[in-house]
Amino acid sequence: MAKRNKYENKGEGIDTSKSNINWYPGHMVKAINDIKSVLKLIDIVVQVCDARLPLSSCNPLIEELAQDKQKIMVLNKKDLADDEETKKWIKYFEAKDMLCLAVDSSQPQDIKKIIDAIITKGKDAYKTKVESLSVDFRPIYRVLIAGIPNVGKSTIINKIAKRNAAETSNKPGVTVRKQWIRVQDNIELLDTPGLLWPRLDNNNAGEKLALTGNIKQEILEIEGLACKGIEYMLSNERYLSMFKEKYKLEDEDIEYIDSYDILELVGRKRGCLMSGGHVDTEKAAKIFLDELKDGKIGKITLESVESEDVK
Ligand SMILES: Nc1nc2c(ncn2[C@@H]2O[C@H](COP(=O)(O)OP(=O)(O)O)[C@@H](O)[C@H]2O)c(=O)[nH]1
Ligand SMILES: [Mg+2]
Structure with missing residues (x-):
């Protein structure tokens, strides 16, 4: 039997399938509408990207749609990326005033870093609101994990939730019941990731996304x-x-x-x-x-x- 790698899901219901969708304009419209409707409920958006492709694996649309939200940029799969380059990328995003973390989602300490970042950003989200409310008011920070297929969204949701199963679906058109996962006492995480399509606009992005397995290699x-x-x-x-x-x-x-x-x-x-x-x-x-x-x-x-x- 093939050795199971430490990231592999043991079949408890998580969708870690490699089956990517082919994105058509209809899918994109649906994804935009899904994200828009979900954003109304959200304080913080965690965009998950692939550390090997920090530009081509993110979708700038989320920046636009989530303009008024707190945002965290997660460069996942840092275990596969060049450490020197990852450091430079973090500096690059920080210079753009973004909170950016490189993680390996199999590492509990990295999952903790994401949770800590959520708390930091949650405080920012409620800074002004809370001052005008009673001192005892403790807001719940509501979080969406978003990203293109295969960057590790489901894995991260499950690790934050400390469980193996998140009923997720990457199929556009499939309506998934949304549930909130309570994390600690003041974070709620949406159990369905926000699905974005890969951007194929910048130079050779399709090729690079195929090389990392974010889009099907067979299409090239x-x-x-x-x-x-x-x-x-x-x-x-x-x-x-x-x-x-x-x-x-x-x-x-x-x-x-x-x-x-x-x-x-x-x-x-x-x-x-x-x-x-x-x-x-x-x-x-x-x-x-x-x-x-x-x-x-x-x-x-x-x-x-x-x-x-x-x-
Ligand atoms: N090497 C490595 N693989 C990861 C990491 N996080 C997730 N994966 C793997 O990446 C694949 C896609 O993960 P998944 O959570 O399904 O991505 P999603 O499509 O964004 O929900 C799976 O095979 C995961 O086991 C990581 O930090 N490092
Ligand atoms: Mg998934």
Whole structure:
């Protein structure tokens, strides 16, 4: 039996499925309406993003819709991201006056950080209101966890709620009964995450989201996607050495060849051979993409603060 990873859900009802939806305008309209109606009840929005893609995995629409709310930005899956890059990203968001945390949702101390941030922001939300009310008034901070598919919303809700099951659904059009989960004595968390669609507007966002598994890899041509991933690995000294080590490649193996040839080499190393000794590049691509996505090559961030797309 395959070893269960520590994040894997044991089937108690949580939706951690990798099945992403294809977003059509109708889905987006529904998502906007859902979020709008829920926001009326909310003090604090926690936007969950993927630490490997801090820009492409967030949806700026939430900023717009939740203008008058307190907001927390969570860069989840920090265990898969490059620590140096994550530090820079936190600084980047802090410079924009955002409360930003990097977390690994399997770590209780990181879940506690999210709860502490909720309390800080809750106090801010009620600062002026409470002064005008009686001294004994203790507000309840109402929280929505929002984000694009697969960033870890359900996992975080369940960890905050200290339970395994949150009846959640990623399917647009499915009406889910909303329930509040009481956390400590003054936080209520909506058990249904606010679902946002991935933004595909910025440079190569679709490609990057496919590389991290936030959108289906199958919607792109798999070998082409793997080549993009390989090119990314080669573009950075540190990632290059992780890549060479993982696939037992020497500099001279890969010096003068293009990414498709490198993919073939990876396939050869992994025994992805077809009759006649040809490399099954599709199989090689799947292996490489899975290993990249699951952090098995190393801790890799696909979007850098220093890149040209970042303003
Ligand atoms: N490595 C890692 N995986 C995580 C983390 N948080 C969640 N996951 C995994 O990411 C996948 C998507 O999580 P899920 O909670 O279903 O995301 P949702 O679609 O946003 O609700 C699941 O396989 C989780 O086990 C994390 O901090 N680190
Ligand atoms: Mg979910």
